[in-house]
Structures are given as C-alpha cells and as structure tokens.
Amino acid sequence: MFMKDKYDVVIIGSGVAGLYAALQFDEDVDVLVVSKRELPLSNSSLAQGGVAAVLDKNNDNYKLHIADTLIAGKFKNNLSAVEKLVSEGPADVMKLNSLGVEFDTEKSGELSKTLEAGHSRHRIVHHKDSTGKAIVDKLIESVQQKSNVDMLDYALVYEINKVENGFWLGILKDGELNQVGAEFVLIATGGIGRIYKYTTNSAIATGDGIALAHMLGAEIRHLSRIQFHPTAFAAENERERFLISEAVRGEGAVYLNCKGERFAFKYDERGELAPRDVVSNAVIRESIATGSEDFYLDITAKDPEFIKSRFPMIYSRCLEEGIDMTKDRIPVFPCQHYLMGGINVDINARTNIDGLYAAGECTHTGVHGANRLASNSLLEALVYSRTAAEHMIYKLHTDGRKPLGPAPKPDSAEGEALPTGIRTKIREIMQDTYFVLPKPEKYQKSFEEVDAIVNNLITGNYAITADFVEARSIAIVAGIILDELREGINL
Ligand SMILES: Cc1cc2nc3c(=O)[nH]c(=O)nc-3n(C[C@H](O)[C@H](O)[C@H](O)COP(=O)(O)OP(=O)(O)OC[C@H]3O[C@@H](n4cnc5c(N)ncnc54)[C@H](O)[C@@H]3O)c2cc1C
Structure with a gap:
C-alpha cells in the first residue's frame, strides 16, 4: 500500500500549502504527501475571492499592502513576517500563473485585479469566484507529474512520534494502522472550522495538525484569534x-x-x-x-x-x-471562517521541534496579527510552504542524510468504540461561548467541560478510527482556545 516505509519528507495535507511545498523538491528528495480524504477536499478548494499580491507597481506598492495588512491585524502582526509575505508573494503568484492557473485577465491581457475589504488598492487576482479550485486542480496536476513525490489519499495521520534524526508517523489507511518514517515533516493540515456549529470550512477542518503538534510538544500560539466572516449564506x-x-x-x-x-x-x-x-x-x-x-x-x-x-x-x-x-x-x-493563530513557526516555517515544519492555515507565522486581511491566506500558504521546502532542501544538502531512529512499537487497532455526541457537544459549547462577541462569563465553565472531554479521550482505551482522531483534535483545539480565553490571552 505504501510505496516506501521511509521518506526524506512527509507532507501532511494536500491543500495549497502541502501541494505547493511538494512542488519545490527536486528528483533527489523523496516526498510523500498524505491527505485524509480525496485530494481536492480542503479549505483551499473553497477559496473564492482570490490571492492578494502587488503586481501593478504603477498603482500599488509593498508599503501599501504591508500597511493594509497591519491595519486589519490591529498592529499585532509580526512585521518581518508581513514584509516577507508581501515582498516574496508576487513571484509565487506568477509561478502559479506560469504553471497554467487561469487567473482572469483584462482585454489588454494583463491580470485582472479586484478590490476586497481592507485593501487600499485593487490587488486581488482571481479565477472568477472559484480561485481556490483553479489553483488546487493545477497544483495536483503538477505534483502528480513529479516522479519523486508519492501522493496518498484517504490516509489519515493520527500520531507523530519524534525519534533520533526524524519522525515516525502513524497513518490510518483502509482501516489499517501503518508506520512511515521521515527526516522532515511538514504539517499543512488547514483550519479548525469544525469546532463550530456553523462554519464556511470544509469537512477536513478539524484541527488535526494543531492537535498532533501540541501532543508532540510544539508551541501553539494565539489559537483564540478566530475570524468570523460577515456574509455566509x-x-x-x-x-x-x-x-x-x-x-x-x-x-x-x-x-x-x-x-x-x-x-x-x-x-x-x-x-x-x-x-x-x-x-x-x-x-x-x-x-x-x-x-x-x-x-x-x-x-x-x-x-x-x-x-x-x-x-x-x-x-x-x-x-x-x-x-x-x-x-x-x-x-x-x-460564520466561523478562518484561524489566525496555530502552530508557532519562525520566518523559515520551522516549529520549535527540530525537523518539524508547518505552513498554511494551521500555523501562526504572525502575518495576520489579530485579524486576517482578505486574500492574504492563500498568499501566506504559498510563501511559507515554499520557504519550509527550501529550508528542508538546504538542511538536506548541508547536513546530509542521517540514519533514522527505530520505529516505536506499533499501535494496536483494538479498543472501545467512541461514544456518540462528543463533537456536537463541543460545537454547542464553542458556539455559545465565543461566536463573534465573546461571553467571558462562560469561559471557565466551558473550559472545564471541554477539558474533561479531552482527558477522557486521551486516557481512554478508544479504537483508533477517523472519528476518534477528529473528535480528539476538535476537543484539544477547543480546550486550548478556551484556556487562552479564560487566561485573558489574545483578545
Ligand atoms: C469558503 C472559503 C473561502 C476562502 N476564500 C479565500 C480567498 O478568497 N482568498 C484567500 O487567500 N483565502 C481564502 N480562504 C482561506 C484559504 O482558503 C485557506 O486559509 C487556505 O487555503 C488553507 O490552505 P491549507 O493548505 O493550509 O489548508 P487546506 O487547504 O484546508 O488543506 C488541508 C489539508 O490537510 C489534510 N489533512 C487534515 N488533517 C489531516 C490528517 N490528520 N491526516 C492527513 N491529512 C490531513 C486535508 O485533507 C487537506 O488536504 C477561504 C476559506 C474558505 C473556507
């Protein structure tokens, strides 16, 4: 089923972040992309508006895009991360164009740029109102042509173990538990919308990567910075x-x-x-x-x-x-729409765990501050996933390949069935406690309720199924958010 049991790089996720990272590796690097459902099912595919980038230097410039990003983010952004996003992003957008993504054009042939809330200039390139799908389809096509990249759909990562010189991942595929080794891991698992009753997010957005990183000891930052979109049907x-x-x-x-x-x-x-x-x-x-x-x-x-x-x-x-x-x-x-916080990464998309990188909506790069500027997230996914790949390539070339530590004892597939209603309960708590206008009087009680659910899921002897893994992720993520809120961090 798995082409190899060890890879140089395992990328978790086939959204824009995961796919664009995969595209960066030359033939000499073995890469596996795993995706828990069909490859195109992701928040990336749902993106409508487009990608923000300074492409018309006569009417726009980096300073204006940076200023718009900082104003939307209430000046809580990381300025260096924003500068990198804005100055490097246009080349990544043009790279998509050269791969064949059909951005809309004017009669003159130049890319058509629209305006979105918070932008002081027309700078959003788009493919009608289905930009994400146009990008994802082209990226999947491009990655599939690469002989050094294997892609596995319906393969759910349920655990990441750190060993000497790398990681062993637990992957659930066709009801079986498998182990795959990697020197580097890129988490690109997207958002957390499914912790809410109403969200614009895809069914995959259960925060798995954030929960896995948290269990591994990675730093998670500003998870309570959640964007609610004003206009969902x-x-x-x-x-x-x-x-x-x-x-x-x-x-x-x-x-x-x-x-x-x-x-x-x-x-x-x-x-x-x-x-x-x-x-x-x-x-x-x-x-x-x-x-x-x-x-x-x-x-x-x-x-x-x-x-x-x-x-x-x-x-x-x-x-x-x-x-x-x-x-x-x-x-x-x-409606719940986007997550500004996540797995904390530096300017090279590295987490605090050696060899573990993260990119896209599951991360906190600091570019969005307290609130994301429209159409900056696809740009962030592009810029920081490319950066993660470049850094891994640099490490492979400078440090060389090292022997991977042995795999941990395989997990048992046996265990109790997950009780029903856990996800619904958490969604009700989150909707009631923190939806657009927060309700501080509910923070402590809601946290205690969710914390009890997390403890039960982590210490219980539940069978490892997709349902269990996603319920555990939703619970862990909701628990971190409520903990931040009751501690008064972030808002
Ligand atoms: C309706 C909508 C409209 C949007 N419009 C725009 C827009 O116009 N412009 C813009 O910039 N942004 C927009 N966004 C936001 C943007 O689309 C996302 O932030 C971005 O695409 C996230 O990309 P990603 O690669 O990080 O995650 P995703 O695209 O969500 O991909 C996550 C991937 O991880 C996989 N995965 C998750 N958990 C596991 C696991 N345990 N094991 C294996 N695989 C796993 C999933 O299967 C999926 O392949 C929009 C979002 C939505 C929901």
Whole structure:
C-alpha cells in the first residue's frame, strides 16, 4: 500500500500549502504527501475571492499592502513576517500563473485585479469566484507529474512520534494502522472550522495538525484569534455554510438589516467595506438592537449579466437555494471562517521541534496579527510552504542524510468504540461561548467541560478510527482556545 516505509519528507495535507511545498523538491528528495480524504477536499478548494499580491507597481506598492495588512491585524502582526509575505508573494503568484492557473485577465491581457475589504488598492487576482479550485486542480496536476513525490489519499495521520534524526508517523489507511518514517515533516493540515456549529470550512477542518503538534510538544500560539466572516449564506441546518465572497461587497453589494435598511455605517465609517471582524461585530450588534437574525446582501442594482459572469459559482449556488441574486436579496449571517493563530513557526516555517515544519492555515507565522486581511491566506500558504521546502532542501544538502531512529512499537487497532455526541457537544459549547462577541462569563465553565472531554479521550482505551482522531483534535483545539480565553490571552 505504501510505496516506501521511509521518506526524506512527509507532507501532511494536500491543500495549497502541502501541494505547493511538494512542488519545490527536486528528483533527489523523496516526498510523500498524505491527505485524509480525496485530494481536492480542503479549505483551499473553497477559496473564492482570490490571492492578494502587488503586481501593478504603477498603482500599488509593498508599503501599501504591508500597511493594509497591519491595519486589519490591529498592529499585532509580526512585521518581518508581513514584509516577507508581501515582498516574496508576487513571484509565487506568477509561478502559479506560469504553471497554467487561469487567473482572469483584462482585454489588454494583463491580470485582472479586484478590490476586497481592507485593501487600499485593487490587488486581488482571481479565477472568477472559484480561485481556490483553479489553483488546487493545477497544483495536483503538477505534483502528480513529479516522479519523486508519492501522493496518498484517504490516509489519515493520527500520531507523530519524534525519534533520533526524524519522525515516525502513524497513518490510518483502509482501516489499517501503518508506520512511515521521515527526516522532515511538514504539517499543512488547514483550519479548525469544525469546532463550530456553523462554519464556511470544509469537512477536513478539524484541527488535526494543531492537535498532533501540541501532543508532540510544539508551541501553539494565539489559537483564540478566530475570524468570523460577515456574509455566509444563511441556510437552515447546514453545518458548512457557503460563503458569499467579500468581492460581492467589493463590487457594490449593500448589507441590509431585517427592515431593509443599510446599517454598517452606524458602526464604522468604512461601512460594508470595513475589515471582516468589524462588519461581523456590526451585524451581531445590529441583530441585538433589532432583535432579529434576518440580514441580507443586495447586489440587484448591478447589471445582471455582470453579476452572472463575475460570480458564476455564487450565482448558481444561490439559485440552488431558490435565490436569484440578480433580482433577490441574499439571506446572510456571520460564520466561523478562518484561524489566525496555530502552530508557532519562525520566518523559515520551522516549529520549535527540530525537523518539524508547518505552513498554511494551521500555523501562526504572525502575518495576520489579530485579524486576517482578505486574500492574504492563500498568499501566506504559498510563501511559507515554499520557504519550509527550501529550508528542508538546504538542511538536506548541508547536513546530509542521517540514519533514522527505530520505529516505536506499533499501535494496536483494538479498543472501545467512541461514544456518540462528543463533537456536537463541543460545537454547542464553542458556539455559545465565543461566536463573534465573546461571553467571558462562560469561559471557565466551558473550559472545564471541554477539558474533561479531552482527558477522557486521551486516557481512554478508544479504537483508533477517523472519528476518534477528529473528535480528539476538535476537543484539544477547543480546550486550548478556551484556556487562552479564560487566561485573558489574545483578545
Ligand atoms: C469558503 C472559503 C473561502 C476562502 N476564500 C479565500 C480567498 O478568497 N482568498 C484567500 O487567500 N483565502 C481564502 N480562504 C482561506 C484559504 O482558503 C485557506 O486559509 C487556505 O487555503 C488553507 O490552505 P491549507 O493548505 O493550509 O489548508 P487546506 O487547504 O484546508 O488543506 C488541508 C489539508 O490537510 C489534510 N489533512 C487534515 N488533517 C489531516 C490528517 N490528520 N491526516 C492527513 N491529512 C490531513 C486535508 O485533507 C487537506 O488536504 C477561504 C476559506 C474558505 C473556507
């Protein structure tokens, strides 16, 4: 089943971070990419708006992009990490272009750039409103052509053991527990949306990589810095709510309350185009003021043909829900969307554990500060995953290959079945304790409840299944967030 039992590098995750890292290695480096579900299922594939990058030096510059990023991040960003993101990112975006990612272009042939909330310039390159899928599909195609990279889907990493000169990973595939060795490991496992009842995130976003890194002793930082998006489609009873991209407001949509009135300017002079956290806050406060959760986006003033060609995916998803956005207002409400904190890494994407790297949404590089600027996350995934790969290549060339320590005793597949309802319980606690407007009076009790669940999962004798591993990840991640909140860190 596994082509080899040892690799130079194992990459956990086939989102933009994992795939772009895999692409960097030459023939002389053996790489394994593992992905717990089908390869394209990820937050990356869901990205709509695009990638932010300074590509038009006549109308934009690095200083402006850096300033926008710092303002959105409330100046809690790591400046060197932001400078690296902004100055190196354009070359990575052009690399995608040269791989064949079809970013939209103007009649003149130059890349078309749109505006999103918090950006002072038009700098978001995009492929209609399905940029992430366009990038992921092309990256998968490119990685599959590399003879030194093996890719395994439906392969779930459930543990990482540190040994001399590397790691042994426990991987669940087709119901069997396997061990694979690696000198270097890159965690690129994405976000944590599934700890919430309502999220825009993909089903894979259970925070596995953060939980695995935490169990290994890696530093986790600012996990309670969570971004709530102000405009997810308000579908009843759907856990994964589809996103109505910021670009819809960028192109002129207005946000209306239950009385059909614009309200965003009451809370911030930037109105609907204020950063996400500001708009989400405004919506919740307006919801309390009006006593209603009914809110709408209205873009009907725009030409219907423009709407259909600029937002084909959102248009057809809305139609599936019975809403024609060229004529109807779209029902929306805030939703969990993105994680700014994560596994702490340095400017080379290294964790505090020798040989362990992390990139993408599961990390804390410090680029986002307290709040991510729209379309900076795909850019971060590109820049820091490439950096991680470059650093591993540098280490392999300078230090040479060293013998890997022996594998630990294999795990037993035997164990008790996981009780039902654990994930639901945690989601209810998180939704009730910390959703847009935090409720400090609930922190301590919620933490104690989740902590008891974590202890039970870690000390119990449960069979290692995907359900168990994801429930354990959700519990560990929720526990760290609530612990930060009750300790007063971050907010
Ligand atoms: C609806 C939506 C719209 C967005 N729009 C934009 C946008 O326009 N611009 C922008 O910059 N950002 C956007 N984002 C954010 C951005 O898409 C993500 O932050 C980014 O793509 C994350 O990439 P990643 O590679 O870190 O993780 P992901 O793309 O989520 O990939 C994670 C990978 O890890 C694998 N994995 C997880 N756990 C395990 C395990 N235990 N074992 C094996 N594999 C595992 C998964 O299967 C998956 O392959 C959006 C996000 C969402 C949800």
